Amino acid sequence: MLRYIGKRILHLIPVLLGMTFIVFLIIRAIPGDPAQVILGQQANEEAIKALREKLGLDNPWYIQYFDYLKGLLTGDLGESLRTRQPITTEVWPYLAATIELAVFAMIIAIIIGMNAGIISAWFQNSWFDYIAMVIALIGVSMPIFWLGLMEQWTFSLELKWLPTSGREEVRDPVHAITHFYLIDTLINGRIDQFWVTIKHLILPGVALATIPMAIIARMTRSSMLEVLRSDYIRTARAKGQRMGKVIYKHALKNALIPIITIIGLQTGLLLGGAILTETIFSWPGIGRYIYEAIGYRDYTVIQSGILIVAFMFVMINLLVDVLYSAIDSRIKYN
Amino acid sequence: MKKSKLWSLGLFLLLALSVMLAACSSDEGTEEPTETNEETNEGATTDDTKESVPQTLVFGRGGDSVSLDPAIVTDGESFKVTENIFETLLNFGEQDTTINPGLAKTWEVSEDGLTYTFHLQEGVKFHDGTDFNADAVVKNVERWKGGAEEQFYYFHSMFKAEGEDIIAKVEAVDDLTVVFTLSRPQAPFLKNIAMSPFGIASPTAFESAGEAFGDNPVGTGPFVFGEWKRNDSITVKKNENYWQEGLPKLDTIIFRAIPDNSARLNALMTGEIDLADGINPSDATTVESNSDLQLIERPSMNVGYLGLTNTRAPFDNKLVRQAVNYAIDKQSIIDAFFQGRAEVAVNPMPSSIGGYNDGITGYEYDPEKAKALLAEAGYDGTEIELWAMPVPRPYMPDGQKVAEAIQKNLSDVGIPSKIVTYEWATYLEKAKNGEADAFLLGWTGDNGDADNFIYTLLDKDNIGSNNYAYYSNDQVHELLIAAQSEIDEEKRVELYKQAQEIIHDDAPWVPLAHSIPLLAGKKSVTGYLPHPTGSESLINVSME
Numbered sequence: 001m002l003r004y005i006g007k008r009i010l011h012l013i014p015v016l017l018g019m020t021f022i023v024f025l026i027i028r029a030i031p032g033d034p035a036q037v038i039l040g041q042q043a044n045e046e047a048i049k050a051l052r053e054k055l056g057l058d059n060p061w062y063i064q065y066f067d068y069l070k071g072l073l074t075g076d077l078g079e080s081l082r083t084r085q086p087i088t089t090e091v092w093p094y095l096a097a098t099i100e101l102a103v104f105a106m107i108i109a110i111i112i113g114m115n116a117g118i119i120s121a122w123f124q125n126s127w128f129d130y131i132a133m134v135i136a137l138i139g140v141s142m143p144i145f146w147l148g149l150m151e152q153w154t155f156s157l158e159l160k161w162l163p164t165s166g167r168e169e170v171r172d173p174v175h176a177i178t179h180f181y182l183i184d185t186l187i188n189g190r191i192d193q194f195w196v197t198i199k200h201l202i203l204p205g206v207a208l209a210t211i212p213m214a215i216i217a218r219m220t221r222s223s224m225l226e227v228l229r230s231d232y233i234r235t236a237r238a239k240g241q242r243m244g245k246v247i248y249k250h251a252l253k254n255a256l257i258p259i260i261t262i263i264g265l266q267t268g269l270l271l272g273g274a275i276l277t278e279t280i281f282s283w284p285g286i287g288r289y290i291y292e293a294i295g296y297r298d299y300t301v302i303q304s305g306i307l308i309v310a311f312m313f314v315m316i317n318l319l320v321d322v323l324y325s326a327i328d329s330r331i332k333y334n
Numbered sequence: 335m336k337k338s339k340l341w342s343l344g345l346f347l348l349l350a351l352s353v354m355l356a357a358c359s360s361d362e363g364t365e366e367p368t369e370t371n372e373e374t375n376e377g378a379t380t381d382d383t384k385e386s387v388p389q390t391l392v393f394g395r396g397g398d399s400v401s402l403d404p405a406i407v408t409d410g411e412s413f414k415v416t417e418n419i420f421e422t423l424l425n426f427g428e429q430d431t432t433i434n435p436g437l438a439k440t441w442e443v444s445e446d447g448l449t450y451t452f453h454l455q456e457g458v459k460f461h462d463g464t465d466f467n468a469d470a471v472v473k474n475v476e477r478w479k480g481g482a483e484e485q486f487y488y489f490h491s492m493f494k495a496e497g498e499d500i501i502a503k504v505e506a507v508d509d510l511t512v513v514f515t516l517s518r519p520q521a522p523f524l525k526n527i528a529m530s531p532f533g534i535a536s537p538t539a540f541e542s543a544g545e546a547f548g549d550n551p552v553g554t555g556p557f558v559f560g561e562w563k564r565n566d567s568i569t570v571k572k573n574e575n576y577w578q579e580g581l582p583k584l585d586t587i588i589f590r591a592i593p594d595n596s597a598r599l600n601a602l603m604t605g606e607i608d609l610a611d612g613i614n615p616s617d618a619t620t621v622e623s624n625s626d627l628q629l630i631e632r633p634s635m636n637v638g639y640l641g642l643t644n645t646r647a648p649f650d651n652k653l654v655r656q657a658v659n660y661a662i663d664k665q666s667i668i669d670a671f672f673q674g675r676a677e678v679a680v681n682p683m684p685s686s687i688g689g690y691n692d693g694i695t696g697y698e699y700d701p702e703k704a705k706a707l708l709a710e711a712g713y714d715g716t717e718i719e720l721w722a723m724p725v726p727r728p729y730m731p732d733g734q735k736v737a738e739a740i741q742k743n744l745s746d747v748g749i750p751s752k753i754v755t756y757e758w759a760t761y762l763e764k765a766k767n768g769e770a771d772a773f774l775l776g777w778t779g780d781n782g783d784a785d786n787f788i789y790t791l792l793d794k795d796n797i798g799s800n801n802y803a804y805y806s807n808d809q810v811h812e813l814l815i816a817a818q819s820e821i822d823e824e825k826r827v828e829l830y831k832q833a834q835e836i837i838h839d840d841a842p843w844v845p846l847a848h849s850i851p852l853l854a855g856k857k858s859v860t861g862y863l864p865h866p867t868g869s870e871s872l873i874n875v876s877m878e
Contacts, residue, residue, distance in 0.1 A: 082400060083400065083401060083548070084545045084548075090564070094564070149596055149600075152597060152600045157600060157603055157604060163606055164597060164600045164601045164606060165600075165601050166566065166590065166592075166606070167566065169606075170567050170569075170590055170606075171388075171588070173561070173563075176563070279593045280597050281597070282590070282591060282592040282593060282594070284563065284564065284565035284591075288565060288593070294759070295757070295758055295759045296400075296759065
């Protein structure tokens with residue numbers, strides 16, 4: 001097992017190198033002088049020269065690339081051109097906000113999606129199956145923007161159960177330590193704020209969970225259907241085992257591989273930041289951070305933002321691979 | 335082993351589900367008590383008033399600030415906050431751009447318009463305890479003068495001309511007297527110095543903080559910087575040692591970024607915010623019919639226009655440009671997409687600005703005349719690109735829809751067009767490079783001076799900057815330059831009137847509308863007067 005993980009990590013190195021190289025190219029691929037582009041037309045010669053030096057643009061490209069890698073390894077992502085803050089410190093609150101929301105959304109998606117898929121498979125062609133799969137189809141095709149506003153209208157304006165937007169009640173702000181507010185409120189001993197944080201998570205969480213939930217439900221259903229048809233399940237059922245036992249003890253494990261793959265991919269996507277959800281629910285996450293950087297032509301932030309998102313995607317995939325072998329010991333690295 | 339794993343997974347799922355359910359159900363019961371709780375908590379801090387209304391205002395707006403150092407930023411969302419932390423030597427009127435005392439009590443201007451003497455308020459201190467005095471003003475001006483152009487954009491655009499400093503010298507005569515000596519007369523000098531970017535900052539703070547000053551702003555204003563959660567909220571607290579007795583009235587202001595207009599209105603209706611900027615004209619009736627809310631109009635000081643790039647065919651021909659002016663039905667556009675909350679534009683600036691030429695009557699909607707002019711110009715019917723703004727702006731609530739209406743108007747007179755749009759920064763960049771044929775754009779005035787509209791938007795000096803239409807007319811240029819240094823107000827007005835006549839005839843744009851930007855607030859918000867420039871101090875606002 002450890003050997004397998006070690007090998008997987010070793011194989012990540014070329015992937016990560018390739019990734020950094022592509023990201024490195026982004027800023028160099030701007031036509032013309034990047035320093036000129038960054039500073040705009042009216043910039044004077046001196047400023048351009050100063051920026052060229054700061055970005056090391058006068059060196060040959062391979063030296064620039066090694067400098068860049070060296071920076072990355074020491075945790076230096078450069079400085080935002082717009083706010084003039086080091087990106088490494090600036091990005092964390094955004095990243096934490098996105099991770100908190102994505103994990104929350106994935107928990108909803110997995111619980112509901114998998115169970116709906118399992119029940120649909122077990123009672124194939126029943127009314128539950130039909131309704132669940134129609135809802136899943138609607139879920140996949142739902143425009144997030146519309147869904148978000150409808151959620152706000154229903155649960156905030158009409159029912160007054162949940163807040164419309166943001167991460168916290170701004171009149172009683174959370175004292176941020178880790179920037180995961182669920183953790184911070186507990187550290188601060190503010191159970192009341194913990195609940196408020198959960199309330200703020202529900203609407204964007206559900207909006208964000210809709211698509212993965214639907215995909216997971218459909219994937220679970222088809223994967224379970226295949227397994228449920230196999231001989232050993234028939235035997236188990238013939239023995240008179242209870243449905244729960246058959247599903248959770250025998251069937252699910254063998255059906256899990258494709259489901260986990262999908263969950264991994266979807267989690268990766270959510271961690272990339274969901275600009276629409278973040279916009280409607282004014283969630284200060286990494287998606288909007290990068291999106292706004294594009295608006296301001298903040299190239300260093302765009303570069304680092306993409307790198308971070310890509311890195312998380314790769315890490316999730318690593319995790320999925322590790323889970324494969326944990327679930328099915330036949331899967332070996334070779 | 336495996337069984338227990340599954341069990342713990344199931345248990346975890348159950349736990350997560352019950353947490354969610356609990357969160358939902360606990361809501362109904364606790365809604366009311368938490369609200370009152372909050373009130374009593376906050377009420378305790380406002381011991382000077384008998385009422386228990388917490389003096390906290392949550393201001394919802396479209397975006398976050400870039401930096402809280404007013405000298406280096408250009409965006410309105412930054413100034414909205416810095417207006418409350420910093421003060422300028424002079425202030426604008428509450429809802430106009432007249433000149434009023436600020437940190438300077440009184441001031442004198444020399445006969446030749448080259449020397450300005452400011453007498454400063456006494457007993458004013460910066461938030462960090464540094465004394466506000468003549469020396470501090472000098473240090474601020476020297477900081478602006480010494481910086482690079484891309485660092486202090488506004489200072490350069492207002493007080494530098496062809497690389498020359500208009501503020502030649504600034505001296506502290508005594509502790510409370512500062513003298514500015516100009517290298518040439520500048521008519522709007524006092525208005526310029528009253529603009530938000532020229533808020534006076536604590537020299538001790540900016541000298542020690544350097545580039546990080548924007549994260550720890552220190553001014554003399556009614557509110558002290560508290561906390562900044564980027565892309566989320568900025569909190570400022572009452573300045574307990576503020577130099578004006580009894581002010582400010584609020585204890586705390588929280589500026590919250592809620593990018594989507596509809597979501598912002600939703601947040602206002604649930605009470606998560608108290609004041610919402612950027613209300614869609616189409617939502618105005620929703621606000622008006624809600625008994626808990628008030629609709630607030632910001633006095634108009636903007637222009638929305640269709641620029642016609644004067645260097646590109648077919649708009650390099652004056653007759654074609656005039657034809658387009660006749661072809662577009664402005665009133666219908668305003669009725670449909672501004673919900674009537676705008677005035678038809680005739681000149682490049684609104685009528686409230688000094689120097690406005692009311693003798694000019696706009697191009698009326700006359701498709702026949704447009705066709706005749708096009709025929710005379712020999713226009714060959716080639717398709718043009720019509721650029722539509724991708725984002726709502728106060729001067730243009732819905733660029734896409736306005737573009738569609740214009741497209742129809744143009745095709746009625748025989749000009750085929752294709753609607754094009756880009757992401758906002760790209761849009762501006764490309765338009766600035768003169769890549770658009772016809773484009774929607776607009777401008778909100780900075781200081782209520784004609785120079786800030788006509789010279790900024792249509793002088794040949796500003797091609798490649800704010801003169802997106804590439805309009806260049808030497809006669810207009812001479813008039814505008816003369817007006818900049820003309821101190822006699824009447825003569826100056828005359829110069830602007832002449833310039834507007836030439837511009838009207840040259841028709842570099844189709845001026846469309848002067849809109850009235852809308853805000854909405856809870857009924858309990860009192861004393862809020864939005865300023866035409868788009869940013870205002872909330873010193874007199876209170877919650878009732």
